[in-house]
Amino acid sequence: MTIATAGPSSPRQLAWARRRRSAARFSRQLLSDRAGVAGLAVLVFFVVVALAAPLLVSASELSATAGRGNPDLAPPSAEFPLGTDEIGRSVLAQLIWGARISLFIGVVATLVAVVIGSTVGVTAGFVGGRTERLLMAVDDWFLVIPFLPLAIVLAAVLGSSATTLAVVIGVTSWAGSGRLLRAQVLSVKERLFIERSRALGASGWHIVTRHVLPHTAPLILANAILTVPGAILAESTLAFLGFGDRLQPSWGKMLEGALSSGALTVGAWWYYWPPGLCIVAVVLAFTVVGRALERILDPRLVDRPMSR
């Protein structure tokens, strides 16, 4: 690693120079991973579409009466690029607005799950003793409780706006990452540099934030990436079962509509293929980007030949 040393400058300038260098290195490494770039492109596309939905399609096209006068279950045409649903509404309009809900719920639910899971896992692993036993008992309880009934009950009690749904999904899906992180913290805790840090007078908080968390970050990230598709699928499941905001379409709700309207039987592929493919594309993109990020963020994996 050769670094051209600039002339004498203040520590602040040096720090910024170092940050600029690592940002440049980060983007260079990300760009050298072709799968990661492809995944990122897909994600950016969906995020842009989701954010720009109000500009692309008017929200009025989603109402139950919007399809009046249009042919029902019509195949793709110039007017409806992805055809119409069973009450004559544009499938494309729903797909675009659906991206909003699916991504929003996927990301928010993941944030909730990751925050709860890492807090519980890291606390249990690092503190140990009675705290650990108590937290792990709670974790086990969430791990064994069947997801669907709990989520349905919570959704029924708390109402079914998109935010509530996201929280419900997050609260019911943190248990796995909690256990995983505790295991990782238990192994990191025994490393010599933790003892060194303790020897130099560091507090527990310092050790957790400076040493334990950076060491579990790749795991947290990988876990988050795997939670997003799960959360998107969970949202689809709940939407499929009739939960979720009735006025806001999501990909899961479109699949439900396709099933209940008999679109699968009559072969109206334009109704169920697009949402299905969108779910697959987003799930895959998250996974691929997550892998690429993990490779960059963990210096131990740098300079190894890429596995693909």
Added chain:
Amino acid sequence: MTGSAVLSVRDLHVTYHGSSGAVPAVRGVSLDVHEGETVGVAGESGCGKSTVAMALLRLLPAGTRTDGEILLDGEDVLAMRAGRLRAVRWAGASIVFQGAQHALNPVQRIGDQITEALRVHNIKGTKAGSLLELVGLPTRRADAYPHELSGGQKQRVMIAMALACDPRLLIADEPTTALDVMVQAQVLALLERIQSERGLATIFITHDLSVLSYVADRLVVMYAGRVAEEGPAAAVLDDPQHPYTRALAGAFPTIGDSASRFAPAGLPGDPPDPAAVPPGCAFHPRCPVVIDACPLTDVELRPVGDGDRRAACLLVPTVAGTLS
């Protein structure tokens, strides 16, 4: 031996409590380290020398019982509250760990790790770069990750780190183990230079007597959690009084001496299990000059000659010249 005692350990007992019951790893160790002095602690694996090092800053696992007195600059470490203890760690005494490889966080830059102690203790003004220069590494290595450094460089980083808070006492726990001989010599020379420049009190723990003969002013030889012999390093190595020290010194071949080549000296057997230390003198089952009284007498350290040497062996005549 000038200056006052930076560290004064009196009758230190450390007992681990494992699943198999109490394990007395250190059974009554006393030692003093003065300013500018290097005390070498030698002994086989499992004799308690690292336990002593960790006990000095109360770094032993929870549930370990530590008794006795550890005075660091006159203040009893064992009686300190948690906050005061954290403040004393590194600022009063710092440690160069064995295995620099693992004592560095692999995902943090060297510079950040060196300044970690400064951040923890809220010390401003010292820079990672100047500490790196002190140990002979270029300033820009602060940007490197541990895996980009060689073993010797990592050990230098550990030393730089140990000096960050300008401690009074440096505890070097096998700092040159796992380094090749050339690098070992460089690291030792570096430690010695820094020690004499700063007047540091140093405890140097190793099983390698050749290293100790090079760095130590005084030598403490431990066996089974006790001090077997202590005294000025040169005197102890040249004329060991305790049969264990004799065996250790003899196991270190003299280059050019054909006798030691053809009849390598060594010590049969292993050090005793700390959970089941033999009665009387713990060394008697392996001792080449054992006498009947050995398994029966709990031998205290007794003065040797007229110097400040002491050895715990019945065969060492007491000052009065009689066997007790």
